[in-house]
Amino acid sequence: MVSEMRKDVKRLVLISLLLTGVLNSQTYEHSKVIEVPDMSFLPGVFTGLDIMQERGFDLIEGKRLAVLTNQTSLNRSGIHLLDLLSREKERFDVQVIFTPQFGILTEPNRSLIAPPDGIDQRFGAPVKNLWGRQYKPNSRDFRNVDMVVIDVQGTGVRFHTLMTTVTKMLEAAVDFEKPVILLDRPNPINGNSLEGPVVRPSFQSLLGYHLVPLRHGMTIGEYALMVNETGWIRESRTSELTVVPMSSWRRDMWIDETGLERSPLWKGSDSGETLAASLGMGLLEGTNLSFGEGTETPYRVVGAPWLVSDQLLRGLERAGLQGVSFQAVIFRPDSLSPLVARPIYRGETCYGVRLIISDRERFRPVETAVTILSLIAQLEPRRFKWTGNNYVDSLYGHNYLRVFIAQEREINKLPATWSQEVIQFNQFRKKFLLY
Numbered sequence: 001m002v003s004e005m006r007k008d009v010k011r012l013v014l015i016s017l018l019l020t021g022v023l024n025s026q027t028y029e030h031s032k033v034i035e036v037p038d039m040s041f042l043p044g045v046f047t048g049l050d051i052m053q054e055r056g057f058d059l060i061e062g063k064r065l066a067v068l069t070n071q072t073s074l075n076r077s078g079i080h081l082l083d084l085l086s087r088e089k090e091r092f093d094v095q096v097i098f099t100p101q102f103g104i105l106t107e108p109n110r111s112l113i114a115p116p117d118g119i120d121q122r123f124g125a126p127v128k129n130l131w132g133r134q135y136k137p138n139s140r141d142f143r144n145v146d147m148v149v150i151d152v153q154g155t156g157v158r159f160h161t162l163m164t165t166v167t168k169m170l171e172a173a174v175d176f177e178k179p180v181i182l183l184d185r186p187n188p189i190n191g192n193s194l195e196g197p198v199v200r201p202s203f204q205s206l207l208g209y210h211l212v213p214l215r216h217g218m219t220i221g222e223y224a225l226m227v228n229e230t231g232w233i234r235e236s237r238t239s240e241l242t243v244v245p246m247s248s249w250r251r252d253m254w255i256d257e258t259g260l261e262r263s264p265l266w267k268g269s270d271s272g273e274t275l276a277a278s279l280g281m282g283l284l285e286g287t288n289l290s291f292g293e294g295t296e297t298p299y300r301v302v303g304a305p306w307l308v309s310d311q312l313l314r315g316l317e318r319a320g321l322q323g324v325s326f327q328a329v330i331f332r333p334d335s336l337s338p339l340v341a342r343p344i345y346r347g348e349t350c351y352g353v354r355l356i357i358s359d360r361e362r363f364r365p366v367e368t369a370v371t372i373l374s375l376i377a378q379l380e381p382r383r384f385k386w387t388g389n390n391y392v393d394s395l396y397g398h399n400y401l402r403v404f405i406a407q408e409r410e411i412n413k414l415p416a417t418w419s420q421e422v423i424q425f426n427q428f429r430k431k432f433l434l435y
Helices: 002-020 048-052 082-084 163-173 220-227 272-286 309-319 367-377 392-398 402-406 416-432
Strands: 031-033 064-069 094-100 125-129 147-151 179-183 241-243 299-302 324-331 351-357
Touching: 031 220, 048 082, 048 179, 048 241, 064 082, 064 163, 064 309, 082 094, 147 163, 163 179, 163 220, 179 220, 220 416, 272 351, 272 367, 272 392, 299 324, 299 416, 309 324, 309 351, 309 367, 392 402
Parallel strands: 031 241, 064 094, 064 147, 094 125, 147 179, 179 241
Antiparallel strands: 299 351, 324 351
């Protein structure tokens, strides 16, 4: 009985989709957006993959495909895109599979063997990681490909490299004249909140490929539209991009409010709160501080063997940061992940503070992190150091953070340096918002 009811619901959804047709819900010069029906009569969010599945994958049928995917490419039932396509191999020919930085981070997809000699057992297709030795597909990769399919969930954090890889895919698609179908997914830390500086052009890198704030508040589909329409693809070219949007997603939603199947969102980030914390605490990768990498609470602690917790704690209490409180903590980083073989201070006892996020809507991760950095630099001026040839500048987007701390300026005035940029970007992005 339940099975029959589900079939009836799917028929209604498919009929609705077919009646709606393939139309543009927005007018863009270089990109197309598939119009989807209102499906609020059903619980939860329908991702671009769910919409494509309900349409019977009509947009890619009979095509030889290049697929960019990772662990987030799941439908509402938790089935991976590649497993869905492998059920009907006579309709879909996957020629090559690409993964972004860190590859695929989930156990059920063990048939994706690690590069460089990885072969997907379902399709006999090579699996290539677009990071390190190769950042975008080449002519051999696309030799037998008709179309590119992109299905990865963005993190909402600029220096996470997913959107860099998506842009590299668009660049390759332009180079070799391949159309692109991008399946949209939620911004896991909501689509309203923006924070942090916009990258200065002289500080652009793979960690800050586009001129957006640290927290941009866009879905991967919206971001890709912005890149394609504004000529942000190399040499100001444009791709033949089609975005399949979601249904029933609201901009105020966090990932745990969508009803979607959960999967690791990013290296060390398994929840919206941890991902939001990484937006600020990730800046510590450019310092000699531990942010909990190699522990069970990455991005939720900060410390070092030489840090005095009590002094830092008192300074943070005086700062009055919103949505977060702190407590003293002792922790010991270890190698808990093959992605981080030797975290900083591995095996050493670190003293520091734990972040307790009490109100994720009021929590400002970047403001919190720069306050922590400023206090530690004041407390331990001889021991605290920037590392990696000022790597923090690439993460932050320019050198203002280092300059503020070096000049011992009031760190609570740093957000004023990005507030106008955020307002301007918020206005700029509106024409690309789909929800």
